[in-house]
Amino acid sequence: MQEGAAERIPLDLLDAGAVRKRARLVAAGGVIVAAAFGGVVGLLGGRLPGLITAAVVLVPLLLLAWSESRRRVWLQGSTVSVRAFGIRSVDLHHADQLDLLITDVRGTRTVGLFMQAGGKAINLALAIYAGTGGRELGVFPLRRLADTLAGSGDARGLVYSELLVAQLRAEARGEAAADRPLYRLGSLAPGGRLAQKLHPDAVSRFVTTLDS
Numbered sequence: 001m002q003e004g005a006a007e008r009i010p011l012d013l014l015d016a017g018a019v020r021k022r023a024r025l026v027a028a029g030g031v032i033v034a035a036a037f038g039g040v041v042g043l044l045g046g047r048l049p050g051l052i053t054a055a056v057v058l059v060p061l062l063l064l065a066w067s068e069s070r071r072r073v074w075l076q077g078s079t080v081s082v083r084a085f086g087i088r089s090v091d092l093h094h095a096d097q098l099d100l101l102i103t104d105v106r107g108t109r110t111v112g113l114f115m116q117a118g119g120k121a122i123n124l125a126l127a128i129y130a131g132t133g134g135r136e137l138g139v140f141p142l143r144r145l146a147d148t149l150a151g152s153g154d155a156r157g158l159v160y161s162e163l164l165v166a167q168l169r170a171e172a173r174g175e176a177a178a179d180r181p182l183y184r185l186g187s188l189a190p191g192g193r194l195a196q197k198l199h200p201d202a203v204s205r206f207v208t209t210l211d212s
Helices: 016-045 047-070 139-150 155-172 181-188 200-208
Strands: 008-010 072-076 079-083 087-091 097-105 108-117 120-130 133-136 195-198
Touching (some): 008 139, 079 120, 120 181, 139 155
Antiparallel strands (some): 072 079, 079 087, 120 133
16 A cells, blocks of 8 residues: 555544644733733833734744644654644654653653654654543554554664553553553653653663563
């Protein structure tokens, strides 16, 4: 089957409604921040400088909100693509870099698969956790992603494929989110950092400890 004819598998962790809600929050926050900065500059320098400052702060945040509302991620063949302003794609079978990236924002941790090829990079969110619960990528997308990584013929791809298969097995056994591999790996990352990559050797050692 040719790449163009391959089935497109959505890889969005959040549904469209949640994405739009988050985009509205970003836009609303942008208006508040822009008004605050513009107000301060306006008091000190006059109305026109205040309006210019507000616009300079607001426009990038509105663009960010707009791109967030448009963001979609999918797998087609061996290629992961993300759409925001444009479309960025990475072929997992030719990836130069594969890493597990943990981001921590106000106690909410996101476990992502960071991939890079040909100067293009994508961070694919696999799960997001707060406390002992959270949201994880669905069974079918995870299964297809695991199959694609296994087919890359790369040792890193095989490790991450085994990790995703272990995640699926844990879910099938009905294990709580806090007992599943992605949550446990996310918990290994030290706190206090916005984003950090787990060392590949640490991920490999962790995968070898998982039940088959």
